[in-house]
Amino acid sequence: MKSFPESKSFDWDEGNINKNWDKHRVHHLECEEIFFNEPIVTKVEKRGVSQEERVCALGVTNEGRFLFVVFTIRRGRIRVVSARDMNKKERKIYHEKTKEDTEI
Numbered sequence: 001m002k003s004f005p006e007s008k009s010f011d012w013d014e015g016n017i018n019k020n021w022d023k024h025r026v027h028h029l030e031c032e033e034i035f036f037n038e039p040i041v042t043k044v045e046k047r048g049v050s051q052e053e054r055v056c057a058l059g060v061t062n063e064g065r066f067l068f069v070v071f072t073i074r075r076g077r078i079r080v081v082s083a084r085d086m087n088k089k090e091r092k093i094y095h096e097k098t099k100e101d102t103e104i
Contacts, residue, residue, distance in 0.1 A: 008032075008035050008036065008078065009076070009077045009078070010028075010032055010077060010078050010079070010080070011074055011075070011077040011078065011079040012028055012080075016028075016079065016080060016081070019082075020080065020082065020083040020084070023084070024083065024084040024085065026067060026083040026084060026085070028080070030061045030063075030065065030067065030083070031067070031069055031080045031083045033059075033060075033061040033062050034057060034059025034060060034061060034067055034069060035057075035059070035078065037059060037060050037061070037062065039059075039097075039098040040057055040058070040059040041057065041058040041059070041093070041094055041097045041098060042055050042056065042057045042058075043055070043056045052072055053072060053073070054070055054071070054072050054081065055070070055071050055072065055073075056068065056069075056070050057069045057070075057071065058086060058090055058093065058094040058097075065085065066085065066086040066090075066091055066094065067083055067084070067085060067086060068083070068084055068085070068086045068087070068090050069082070069083045070082045070083075
């Protein structure tokens with residue numbers, strides 16, 4: 001199952017473009033980079049009352065920064081909900097899964 005659209009276009013607005021920079025010092029362009037770099041590890045979850053599908057992604061930026069990004073797909077575009085550096089456990093999962101496959 002694909003976790004993100006082929007076009008890899010993004011949905012940024014005033015509500016989410018600077019949120020991750022303010023909280024975790026992750027620039028919105030860094031968030032986008034993980035979708036273009038291989039490998040990326042994903043896990044689909046249903047969250048909240050609306051049961052909106054959210055995807056957790058582990059990936060690497062162009063500069064080699066390991067990021068944990070939560071996103072959803074709205075109107076065919078990737079909308080980043082949250083982004084931060086991977087913690088130790090997530091890095092371990094990423095390295096283990098990228099040796100095997102790309103599904104958590």
